[in-house]
Amino acid sequence: MSASHSVGVGAQQIAQSPSVLRALGVGSCVVVALYDRKRAIGGLAHLPLPSREGRREQPEQFVDSGLELLLRRLGERGCELADLEVKAAGGATLLASSNGCSATSIAPSNVAALRATLTRLGLDLAGEDLGGQSARSVELDTRTGELRIATLRRDLSVL
Amino acid sequence: MSSPAERLQEYASISAGHAANALAGFFDQVVLMDPPSCRWLRLDDIPSSVFRPDEWIAAVFADLSGPAPGQLGMLLEREVAVEVLRRMVGSEPGRHLDAAQASALAELGNIALSAAAGALAALYQTVVVPSVPRVGYDMAGALMVDALHSRIARLPAYLMEAELADRAGRLRARFVWVPEP
Numbered sequence: 001m002s003a004s005h006s007v008g009v010g011a012q013q014i015a016q017s018p019s020v021l022r023a024l025g026v027g028s029c030v031v032v033a034l035y036d037r038k039r040a041i042g043g044l045a046h047l048p049l050p051s052r053e054g055r056r057e058q059p060e061q062f063v064d065s066g067l068e069l070l071l072r073r074l075g076e077r078g079c080e081l082a083d084l085e086v087k088a089a090g091g092a093t094l095l096a097s098s099n100g101c102s103a104t105s106i107a108p109s110n111v112a113a114l115r116a117t118l119t120r121l122g123l124d125l126a127g128e129d130l131g132g133q134s135a136r137s138v139e140l141d142t143r144t145g146e147l148r149i150a151t152l153r154r155d156l157s158v159l
Numbered sequence: 160m161s162s163p164a165e166r167l168q169e170y171a172s173i174s175a176g177h178a179a180n181a182l183a184g185f186f187d188q189v190v191l192m193d194p195p196s197c198r199w200l201r202l203d204d205i206p207s208s209v210f211r212p213d214e215w216i217a218a219v220f221a222d223l224s225g226p227a228p229g230q231l232g233m234l235l236e237r238e239v240a241v242e243v244l245r246r247m248v249g250s251e252p253g254r255h256l257d258a259a260q261a262s263a264l265a266e267l268g269n270i271a272l273s274a275a276a277g278a279l280a281a282l283y284q285t286v287v288v289p290s291v292p293r294v295g296y297d298m299a300g301a302l303m304v305d306a307l308h309s310r311i312a313r314l315p316a317y318l319m320e321a322e323l324a325d326r327a328g329r330l331r332a333r334f335v336w337v338p339e340p
Contacts, residue, residue, distance in 0.1 A: 009304055025212030025300025094305045095293040135301030137213045152215055153254045
């Protein structure tokens with residue numbers, strides 16, 4: 001039986017197989033999953049804001065610093081960069097302004113920050129479900145590395 | 160003499176009363192059952208303590224500008240939103256809101272949130288201007304973060320719950336007020 005861990009907004013968690021890491025109700029946030037198939041260990045970060053530059057809040061709150069922190073923590077568990085599969089989901093714009101203009105959302109900035117950080121770190125996405133206009137619930141299965149994504153509007157998808 | 164926290168809670172209760180009465184007045188023969196209940200929570204605890212983070216809700220948010228800035232939101236369980244839209248536009252939403260349904264929810268939110276903003280303006284004896292409302296129909300946790308993304312840190316938020324009723328049944332509305340520190 002696998003353990004289940006909830007990963008809230010601005011939090012991140014690492015777990016060994018067999019376990020499931022779950023982020024529920026992901027809208028403009030970006031969720032990044034890192035998985036080391038050799039060691040059967042995975043990490044999930046639920047990142048609400050794009051860049052820590054000039055900010056003093058915890059690094060887990062930001063796409064750039066949060067991703068770096070998760071990489072570092074997995075490194076401390078013996079994972080090597082070359083063994084990590086990177087997948088991401090989220091970055092949806094959910095709110096519409098009633099005057100016909102699209103409401104300001106931080107979602108595009110979060111997705112842009114993710115791509116910039118991955119480029120800077122030399123990492124590629126093995127799978128992604130980013131953008132759009134529907135919230136997602138995301139879970140990483142550390143037995144398989146599958147990232148399962150549910151919305152209220154379409155069938156479950158698996159990356 | 161009340162403390163600043165007690166004063167804020169009192170302001171939240173009064174503004175929610177105005178918002179709920181405005182909603183009741185919008186519908187024919189609907190009355191507010193009791194004065195709205197009010198409690199304060201950490202903003203990022205609201206989705207998990209009131210709804211499930213992935214629970215389907217409808218929400219309308221407005222920013223408040225002026226000398227007492229902050230944010231206001233109206234949160235409706237999906238079943239309540241469906242009932243409200245059936246009464247307002249004669250249709251029930253499927254997986255998406257159509258343009259008429261989104262517009263109706265925005266209008267309803269505007270009526271309630273403007274009433275709350277007006278009450279806050281009177282209490283603060285200043286001008287409080289609500290922005291054009293933003294409407295969402297999706298998972299509660301996602302909507303809260305999307306609407307209040309710059310304030311998801313551990314800010315206090317006031318959650319007000321009001322119950323409206325008519326012969327056909329009861330509707331529960333929730334309002335959230337996040338005053339700028």
